[in-house]
Amino acid sequence: MSPVDHAELALLLEVASTPKPGNVDRRRDHADLRFEHFLAGAVGARPGLGAAADPDRPLGDAFERAVQGMSQQDGDNTQFGCLLLLVPLVRAASTDRLSPAGVDAVVDATTVDDAVAFYRAFEHVDVAVDDPPPDATALDVRQGADAEPAIREQGVTLADVMATSADRDGNAAEWTGGFERTFAAATAVRDDTGPVTDRLARAFLDLLAERPDTLVATEHGSETAAAVSRRAAAVRGDLDAAEDLAAQFRAEGINPGTTADLTAAAAFVALERGVPV
């Protein structure tokens, strides 16, 4: 399978893996966000993932195309964060440098045009984001395409945008840190045993236990996010106990979506490194 196949399959395996407490998975839907929306999102994202695999296509355009295709279903935002991680990883894999240094090089090569395209991608779906820092309101992603003049005036690349958000967004932190957590989780998935979907469910719990989920922090505050990680740590490695946690998070409206994004990215790297399906 090609990197594009693996990226699409990673999106499918992520949502199939269960339990991933607080997220849609093979056994759970949310009220307006159902499993099949993720299936359609994965298929729809494919042309954008294909553009990510083509080094002649701008990375930002590939991302925007993936998000636009992903959004062709009735669940709105299914995989925005997953795609933000997968697009540079696919670029790295398809140019034979799927390593921390290789994906760093992909990130460093991003341009102002890539940043503009990234902002445009927010026009396609509703993304839960925090307020920008007071000195960066002109670059609030919620402005979408309207931010283009400010981006161009300030000469901000997509790598710069991610660096600005790295302290409060787990996906941006991956972009600026050589995808450290993604590669570590992929190694754990590859070295684990049993069905790949069980391995990914365990990886999700480990990731959530290790560091607070930034989507939970955005939606519920940092104290809740820290408590959520402690609760994940208490059931780490025990998928039966995680079933109970899934019921609790659902009742409390806790959605560790950034950790699910990281799980999809780890699935991609694990597939590229030969984890069996």
Next chain:
Amino acid sequence: MSPVDHAELALLLEVASTPKPGNVDRRRDHADLRFEHFLAGAVGARPGLGAAADPDRPLGDAFERAVQGMSQQDGDNTQFGCLLLLVPLVRAASTDRLSPAGVDAVVDATTVDDAVAFYRAFEHVDVAVDDPPPDATALDVRQGADAEPAIREQGVTLADVMATSADRDGNAAEWTGGFERTFAAATAVRDDTGPVTDRLARAFLDLLAERPDTLVATEHGSETAAAVSRRAAAVRGDLDAAEDLAAQFRAEGINPGTTADLTAAAAFVALERGVPV
């Protein structure tokens, strides 16, 4: 979305739809055949489905390519029958004639080379098939590529192969009958309400109730297949009652796989006709 996107999504929606008594679905795995094998099968089938969408590519080669790609996972045969139905439907859709007459024209245009490629496809996976008629042992599909000389000597097209099997194989019957049951089920799915996966689960029950599943007949005999259809008829329209039937079929080793193939084909036509996801 393109016909190729819809075909891939149809494969995913089919296996996600639940309950489909006796089959792998979102809530059930079989011992050596798991949900994620179907996800990988759908992604792997894509290049072959792409070839099916290209009228310059031979239809049989497209099918063999789809089966070969589908088989790149550890569950062996996940979607052979689904692909046998989807390949001519994708060809019809991508040439603007997705109708009984249009797909009839696709079938009628098949050649001896297409028949040879169809036989080659059996080399990639284990397919449960019945003994051929006594006068057709030279064309037993279990011969795979070895049947090529007999196919060429007798000048048998892929349409001829399907006509020979139509009385004992539900997929071959679709090929010879203008995909009558596929189009009827697609209309029912489009006119139904609720999530598309619930609609497809109801369509599966209807199809199984209406006519015995030919895979069940091959594996367990025609009396069992008739009884299975009566049991499906008893729970028709009632997905809760179908959950109990799913547990029973699982315990009895009953796998109405041909009806699942028809459900995937109906999903494709329904997607082409605008059913929402």
